[in-house]
Amino acid sequence: MATANPTQQPAKTPNLPPPVGRTLSVRILDEGMYDDLRVIMQTGCDASAAVRQALLLLADAYHGAWERGIYPTGVAPVITTVTFQAYRPVRQPDQDV
Secondary structure (H helix, E strand, O other): OOOOOOOOOOOOOOOOOOOOOOOOOOOOOOHHHHHHHHHHHOOOOOHHHHHHHHHHHHHHHHHHHHHOOOOOOOOOOOOOOOOOOOOOOOOOHHHOO
């Protein structure tokens, strides 16, 4: 019976997120991260929603760069600009004059 080679490196498994429905915990590492979270939460969302929004935006940017062939899949793109739509407040019926 063969034994495993003690000097052989184990096969590297890909990083995978926790299963759907499982809680994810993120540690606030420093004042900068605290400040970043505080900025997003100024929109009225809680910390979980802020992390979900940030994750969605970053994942969308990565996916777009990979799909367009700007970066190879799996390589984190360098994001240098962000674009915004113009703010258009929603008029309420009682605001008509």
